[in-house]
Amino acid sequence: MNTMGHPSLHSVSGANPLSYSQNKAIPRKVYNKNYPMREPTGFYCSSCGEWHDELPLNYGADLPDIFYDIPEEERDQRIEANDDFCIVDDQHYFVRGNIEIPIKDTGQTFGWGVWVSLSEKNFNRSTELLDTEGRESEPPYFGWLSTSLPYPESTLNLKTLVHTQPVGTRPLVELEPTSHPLSLEQRRGITMQRVQEIAEHILHGQNPE
Numbered sequence: 191m192n193t194m195g196h197p198s199l200h201s202v203s204g205a206n207p208l209s210y211s212q213n214k215a216i217p218r219k220v221y222n223k224n225y226p227m228r229e230p231t232g233f234y235c236s237s238c239g240e241w242h243d244e245l246p247l248n249y250g251a252d253l254p255d256i257f258y259d260i261p262e263e264e265r266d267q268r269i270e271a272n273d274d275f276c277i278v279d280d281q282h283y284f285v286r287g288n289i290e291i292p293i294k295d296t297g298q299t300f301g302w303g304v305w306v307s308l309s310e311k312n313f314n315r316s317t318e319l320l321d322t323e324g325r326e327s328e329p330p331y332f333g334w335l336s337t338s339l340p341y342p343e344s345t346l347n348l349k350t351l352v353h354t355q356p357v358g359t360r361p362l363v364e365l366e367p368t369s370h371p372l373s374l375e376q377r378r379g380i381t382m383q384r385v386q387e388i389a390e391h392i393l394h395g396q397n398p399e
């Protein structure tokens with residue numbers, strides 16, 4: 191248990207286990223709608239054939255994937271976390287940020303809420319700057335993506351840059367420009383049809399491609 195320097199963190203032993211076990215389609219990972227819908231529109235689902243009332247534009251993971259690999263009875267001792275920061279075994283440091291993807295022809299943005307692993311130095315810096323006005327002038331931090339997203343190729347340990355945002359806003363996570371489909375989507379944007387495919391995958395647990 192980390193006992194120094196991070197008073198804002200608390201043990202996750204009190205975390206509601208339902209928050210990551212409710213969706214049996216994706217038992218080990220968490221996709222929550224972070225924000226209210228921007229448009230009151232649903233869609234006919236090509237997976238189940240039913241009408242779904244919402245087409246979410248944002249999903250987020252409550253904790254980095256490593257959390258789910260640690261036996262439940264060890265989590266209290268090994269993990270400290272809150273909504274934005276997580277430390278595992280006093281040596282793995284994670285911050286929560288957003289991968290934003292433009293939705294073509296809509297002016298809207300799709301968002302993945304993800305966790306990124308930072309160096310201890312940059313992690314400490316980001317916690318120090320939590321309430322510091324002007325912190326968005328901070329140079330970007332290197333980070334390893336630490337959340338699995340539903341893409342045909344794993345998204346774990348993709349290289350990113352973590353861009354600090356103004357106080358009150360989570361950092362923006364920029365993928366290294368590679369041929370990984372997530373990186374391509376971030377650079378090129380996605381269609382609303384693709385947003386629907388993602389929703390169907392998360393609702394029903396089918397492969398997105």
Ligand SMILES: [Zn+2]
Pocket residue numbers: 235236237238239240242390393394
């Ligand atoms: Zn459906």
